[in-house]
Structure formats: C-alpha cells, structure tokens
Amino acid sequence: MRSWFIVAVLCAVLVSVLQASISRRTQLGGLQNMALSLGVLASDTTQGSTEFRYVSNGKTAEASWCIIDPYSTRCEVLRIQHGDATHVRVAQPLAHVHPSGARVLFRESPDYSLELFGLRVGRGLDPSEWHTNATALVRAINSAGAAGGGTVRFPVGDIELEMVLVRGVPTGVQLMGAGSGRTVLYFCDPAESSTVEMHNERRIGLGLEGSPPKRVTWLTSTARGGDRHLTVHDTGGIQPGDLIRITSFSCTEEGFGSWPYDPRPDLNNGEYAYVSDVSPRERSLTLVTAVQSSVPYVVASAKVGEPGARAGSAIVPVDSESPWADGTRIVVPLTEGGVAHSVIASTGDRSVTVESGLPGACPPGGRITNLVEVAEANMSKGLRIRGLSIVVSSESDDLGGLGLRYFDDFAIEDVHVYGGTWVGIWLNNCVNGSVMDFVVEGGELPGSGTGYGVQTYGSQWVRISDGLVRKQRRAIDLSGEHPSRMVTVNDCILEGSGVVDGATVAGTHGTAEGCTFTNNTIVGGNVAGLYIRGNDISVVGNTFIGTAGTAIFLLDGARWLVVANTVLGHAAQIGSGCQSVPIFVKLHSPHGQLLQCAGNVGSVCWHHTWVGDRTTEVELHIADAIAFDRSVDGERSLVHASAGVRVFLWCSSVPDVPLWSGEGTIVRLAQGDDSG
Numbered sequence: 321m322r323s324w325f326i327v328a329v330l331c332a333v334l335v336s337v338l339q340a341s342i343s344r345r346t347q348l349g350g351l352q353n354m355a356l357s358l359g360v361l362a363s364d365t366t367q368g369s370t371e372f373r374y375v376s377n378g379k380t381a382e383a384s385w386c387i388i389d390p391y392s393t394r395c396e397v398l399r400i401q402h403g404d405a406t407h408v409r410v411a412q413p414l415a416h417v418h419p420s421g422a423r424v425l426f427r428e429s430p431d432y433s434l435e436l437f438g439l440r441v442g443r444g445l446d447p448s449e450w451h452t453n454a455t456a457l458v459r460a461i462n463s464a465g466a467a468g469g470g471t472v473r474f475p476v477g478d479i480e481l482e483m484v485l486v487r488g489v490p491t492g493v494q495l496m497g498a499g500s501g502r503t504v505l506y507f508c509d510p511a512e513s514s515t516v517e518m519h520n521e522r523r524i525g526l527g528l529e530g531s532p533p534k535r536v537t538w539l540t541s542t543a544r545g546g547d548r549h550l551t552v553h554d555t556g557g558i559q560p561g562d563l564i565r566i567t568s569f570s571c572t573e574e575g576f577g578s579w580p581y582d583p584r585p586d587l588n589n590g591e592y593a594y595v596s597d598v599s600p601r602e603r604s605l606t607l608v609t610a611v612q613s614s615v616p617y618v619v620a621s622a623k624v625g626e627p628g629a630r631a632g633s634a635i636v637p638v639d640s641e642s643p644w645a646d647g648t649r650i651v652v653p654l655t656e657g658g659v660a661h662s663v664i665a666s667t668g669d670r671s672v673t674v675e676s677g678l679p680g681a682c683p684p685g686g687r688i689t690n691l692v693e694v695a696e697a698n699m700s701k702g703l704r705i706r707g708l709s710i711v712v713s714s715e716s717d718d719l720g721g722l723g724l725r726y727f728d729d730f731a732i733e734d735v736h737v738y739g740g741t742w743v744g745i746w747l748n749n750c751v752n753g754s755v756m757d758f759v760v761e762g763g764e765l766p767g768s769g770t771g772y773g774v775q776t777y778g779s780q781w782v783r784i785s786d787g788l789v790r791k792q793r794r795a796i797d798l799s800g801e802h803p804s805r806m807v808t809v810n811d812c813i814l815e816g817s818g819v820v821d822g823a824t825v826a827g828t829h830g831t832a833e834g835c836t837f838t839n840n841t842i843v844g845g846n847v848a849g850l851y852i853r854g855n856d857i858s859v860v861g862n863t864f865i866g867t868a869g870t871a872i873f874l875l876d877g878a879r880w881l882v883v884a885n886t887v888l889g890h891a892a893q894i895g896s897g898c899q900s901v902p903i904f905v906k907l908h909s910p911h912g913q914l915l916q917c918a919g920n921v922g923s924v925c926w927h928h929t930w931v932g933d934r935t936t937e938v939e940l941h942i943a944d945a946i947a948f949d950r951s952v953d954g955e956r957s958l959v960h961a962s963a964g965v966r967v968f969l970w971c972s973s974v975p976d977v978p979l980w981s982g983e984g985t986i987v988r989l990a991q992g993d994d995s996g
Contacts, residue, residue, distance in 0.1 A: 530700030798830030
C-alpha cells in the first residue's frame with residue numbers, strides 16, 4: 321500500500337514538472353522544438369543596442385530570428401559572425417538589459433505561401449473570390465501562429481480581397497510581399513459588413529490585432545515621473561518581465577480628461593512600462609525604467625461616511641468634500657469583500673452619486689479611490705510587415721489602409737498605402753516598433769480633406785522614419801486614448817493637404833510626451849507645420865516650407881526645444897519670391913515653462929514667437945538667425961505677448977525690429993532691461 325502511495329506521489333511530481341515545462345515552452349512560442357541553435361549570452365546586453373554576443377551550447381547555424389529569455393525578446397537576425405563568442409546583429413534595438421547567461425534560441429522562419437491556401441492573383445475577380453482570398457490570408461496567419469511563428473508570403477501581382485480584421489494574431493508572424501509595387505493588395509469593401517470594423521465603426525483594409533491588455537489591479541498611492549516603484553492593490557497575475565500599462569481614469573475639475581493638455585473627455589493619461597521585480601508582501605512593483613509621465617498619476621481618496629450605502633444605492637456618503645470631478649472612475653469597497661468599479665455622475669455635499677447602483681453594500685469607513693489601472697499588457701511580439709502596396713477606396717470617409725493594435729516589437733517596412741480617407745497606417749497601443757521606408761498618399765474628398773498619414777494612437781517607443789506622406793489633413797497624428805510617448809519622427813517628407821479647405825496640419829498633430837521630430841521636410845498646412853500638445857518636445861533640423869499660419873504651433877505643454885530648423889515661405893508667396901512665414905512659433909499653453917530656440921534660420925513676416933493669452937507665464941531663450949521680411953505689411957517684433965502674459969526673455973542679439981509687442985509684460989531682457 322505504501323509503495324503505491326509513493327508511486328502516486330512521484331507521478332504527481334512528474335506531471336507537475338512536465339506541466340511547468342510545457343507552460344514555459346508555450347510562453348516561448350514552442351521554439352525549443354524548432355530551434356536551430358541554443359545558447360546563452362556571453363555578457364550583459366545594453367538597452368537600445370542592436371548587437372549582442374552569445375556562446376552556443378548546441379549546433380550553430382544561420383537563422384532568421386531569435387528569442388532572448390527573460391523578457392522573451394524577439395529579434396530579427398541580420399548577421400551572425402562566428403568566433404569564440406558568436407557576434408549577432410539584429411534589426412530592432414533591444415528594449416531591455418538582458419543579464420549574462422540569459423537563454424538565446426535561434427531558428428529559421430518557416431514560409432507559408434498564400435497560393436497554397438487558395439489565394440488567386442489578378443484583377444476583376446468575382447466578389448466571392450475576394451472573400452476566398454481574405455479567408456486564405458486569415459488561414460495562413462493562423463497556421464504560422466500555431467507553429468510558433470512563420471512568414472506568410474504574398475506572391476508578385478495584383479491581389480483583390482475583402483477587407484479583413486484578424487484578431488488574436490500570435491507572436492512570431494511575419495507578412496512579406498515581393499516589394500511595394502510588385503505585390504499590390506486591393507481591398508474591396510464588403511457592403512454593410514461589421515466584421516471589419518476596427519475603431520468607432522471605421523473600417524480598415526488589413527487590420528491585425530494582437531493580445532490586448534488585461535485588467536489586473538490598480539494603484540493605491542500616487543506615482544510620479546521618476547518613480548520606479550508602484551504600490552498596488554494586489555500583485556496577483558503580474559510577473560517579473562511583464563509589460564504593464566498604467567492608465568489614469570481621473571477627470572479634472574472642468575470635467576476634461578486627466579491629461580491636462582487635451583480637452584477631450586475620453587483622453588486619459590497612460591503609459592507602458594516593464595516590471596523587473598514583484599513583491600506580493602509589500603504589494604509593490606519595481607519597474608525596469610522609471611515612470612515617464614510628467615503629470616502625476618494621482619490617487620485621491622475619501623472615507624465612506626455614516627451610515628454607508630446599501631446594495632443598489634447610487635448615493636455614497638463621504639466624510640469630506642469629494643476630491644474628484646464628475647466622470648471620474650472610482651473603486652468602492654464592499655461589505656462582503658471585493659470592490660465595485662463605478663463612475664461618478666455628480667458630487668454633492670459630502671456625497672457622490674455613481675452612474676449605476678452598487679452591486680453590494682458599502683461599509684462606513686471604507687476607502688474610496690479614483691481608478692489608476694495597472695493592466696498586464698504582454699502583447700503579441702515580433703510582427704513584421706514588409707514589401708506590400710495597399711490600395712483602398714477613397715469614396716468614403718471612414719476607411720483606412722493598414723491597422724495594428726496591441727503589438728510589442730513590431731516593424732513595418734517598404735509598405736505603401738494609397739487611398740483611404742481615415743488613416744493610412746494606424747498604430748493603436750503598440751510599443752517598441754518602427755515604421756520605415758513607407759509611403760502614404762490619401763484620397764481626394766473635396767472640402768473636408770483626408771485623414772491621417774500615420775496615427776500613433778496611444779503608442780510608445782515608436783520610430784517613424786524615411787517616409788513620404790501626401791494629401792493628408794494631418795501627416796503624423798499622435799492622438800489617442802492616451803498620449804503617444806517617446807515617438808521619433810525623422811527623415812520624412814510630410815506634405816499637407818494644402819488644396820483642401822479647413823484646418824490642415826502639414827506635419828505632426830496631437831498630444832505627446834518625450835517625442836522628437838528630426839530632419840523632416842514639412843510642406844504646406846493651412847494652420848501649422850507642427851501643431852502639438854505635450855511636454856519635453858524636441859524639434860530639430862526640420863525644414864518648413866509653405867506653411868500658411870505658423871511653422872510651429874504649441875497649443876499646450878510645458879517644455880520645448882526648437883533647434884536648427886529652417887523656415888521657407890508662405891505657400892501663397894513663394895511664387896512671388898517671398899520666402900517667409902507669418903510667425904515662427906505660436907505658443908498658446910497655460911502650462912508653459914520653458915521654450916528654447918537656437919540656430920534656427922529663415923525669415924518670418926511679423927513675429928518670431930507669438931504668446932497667446934492662454935499662457936500666463938513662460939521663459940523664452942532665443943538665439944536664432946531668423947530675419948524679418950518687410951515686404952509684407954504688419955506689426956513686427958521678436959516676441960508678441962498678449963494681455964495678461966508675463967514673459968521672461970533671454971535673447972542672444974538685438975534684432976532689427978522691436979523686442980516685444982502686445983499688451984503683455986516682458987520682465988527680463990538680455991540687454992539688462994527689467995520691464996517691457
């Protein structure tokens with residue numbers, strides 16, 4: 321009897337070990353079974369590096385991609401140079417510091433030819449064949465994912481297919497054409513089809529969705545920029561190496577979103593971060609990099625007052641004045657344990673009214689907090705899209721070309737999108753990726769303009785480079801559910817829809833933080849070349865051509881760096897030889913702190929910097945070689961300050977126009993004057 325008991329225990333232990341092994345194998349995409357080479361890192365990697373060294377403990381072979389564990393970082397391999405410690409160059413900068421001895425797995429990417437899945441090439445297909453081609457694409461993507469990753473290959477030629485949205489795209493899928501212009505996808509819009517709606521009833525030609533964030537827990541104390549430790553309600557479900565998303569659902573007193581630099585009520589402050597350590601006892605998370613937001617994730621609380629609230633009640637008494645505004649999402653403790661998530665409909669004298677009745681009783685003395693959600697966001701990794709042209713209809717105002725949502729470590733390269741009146745390339749909550757060597761050309765909708773060239777909808781750590789955007793109302797748009805963060809836009813030609821009536825922005829528009837715009841050529845725009853809200857924005861080495869309103873419009877934010885840009889001409893004046901814009905920088909921010917301008921050249925008609933009356937106080941540093949064009953009538957000055965504005969001004973030299981104009985006050989000048 322005892323021997324049978326021992327055997328049973330040993331079997332249980334063996335099963336447990338096997339399950340753990342299978343679970344780990346699944347997490348790595350099943351790559352152990354298909355790995356061409358296994359090894360370990362020879363030394364720590366550097367965050368942002370595209371190279372590493374490893375020591376092989378198995379057969380060394382050429383491979384197309386690899387995974388480094390921990391963090392399951394997926395890399396496309398560009399070159400393997402063998403030696404005592406094999407040197408590897410990869411396509412994407414590493415997002416983490418991986419320790420020496422970390423496991424490295426290499427493999428080739430198996431091909432999945434779409435023609436083997438029934439895809440037909442050619443124009444003029446029957447509508448039923450559009451559906452067949454879309455189905456073939458979905459089947460091939462699912463097959464590649466089920467195998468732990470693979471390359472879905474498009475043939476050369478014109479391909480007609482229905483608009484398609486693939487949800488649950490797994491890690492390791494690549495979509496490869498024969499090259500833009502050689503593989504051309506014509507997406508046909510199926511009438512009255514809701515299966516391809518990707519955002520607010522808008523449809524997109526090729527839509528891909530990875531793994532969405534999962535609600536896990538919430539902050540119990542305020543987190544500020546620079547913090548590396550978060551205190552949360554519960555750490556269950558979060559592990560070291562996980563990607564998390566922090567989102568504040570608070571509202572300001574005005575009822576606007578908690579991100580104070582954009583007045584839309586549905587815009588919530590948020591960001592992504594990687595977890596390095598988890599402490600269940602302390603209920604805390606340690607982050608790989610510190611919190612980025614310059615706006616604190618404020619956790620405000622109030623105790624439930626006497627006598628509490630019954631189940632079904634919508635009114636909850638509190639022991640102090642409500643610290644929240646209407647529309648704020650809150651967490652309410654319940655008598656029998658657990659919590660209720662609700663939204664404040666209104667606040668009264670020591671009470672809050674929620675939008676729906678409570679699911680349980682709420683005890684007096686319980687602590688209500690606003691919701692700052694911490695969600696596990698381990699998205700699908702390694703998506704690559706390369707060598708395709710995408711053509712969609714320009715006859716409707718709700719169509720897009722290529723859409724990605726919930727991907728980590730992605731790359732779009734040599735992709736051209738034509739038509740589409742909503743967006744060319746849409747990146748919704750995607751991180752650690754790039755869009756390179758691309759073209760987006762919008763359609764023509766008279767009187768309203770087209771939509772966005774590339775939209776980074778709440779995305780983070782994205783590089784947009786070497787692209788051409790034409791016929792768009794906004795070439796690059798950084799708006800979304802929460803601000804785009806650490807986005808770089810460089811070496812692009814961004815051409816606004818100057819022939820279209822209305823508010824067009826040639827270059828970049830939106831709400832952002834920590835973003836950089838470098839070496840772009842920005843042409844046209846009826847309002848501005850760059851029109852943006854946000855903090856810590858750098859605008860360096862760009863050329864603004866033909867901007868009708870102002871080269872740079874800073875609608876809100878706190879700190880900006882504008883260096884070595886060139887300004888060439890108002891669109892209507894270039895033909896007559898006038899090479900100037902009306903205003904170089906227009907500042908309209910109630911949160912403004914510091915604007916630094918240096919090394920910028922060109923000419924303006926009226927003012928270098930115009931400071932609007934929404935600004936209360938700002939410091940300006942100006943060291944530019946911007947000239948003033950006297951061929952255009954109007955008041956000229958280095959700085960125009962509206963009534964109620966106080967400007968602290970430092971300038972490197974005295975221009976040939978007055979230093980200031982307007983009804984505002986200049987309180988400090990480089991020449992020693994102390995009033996204006």
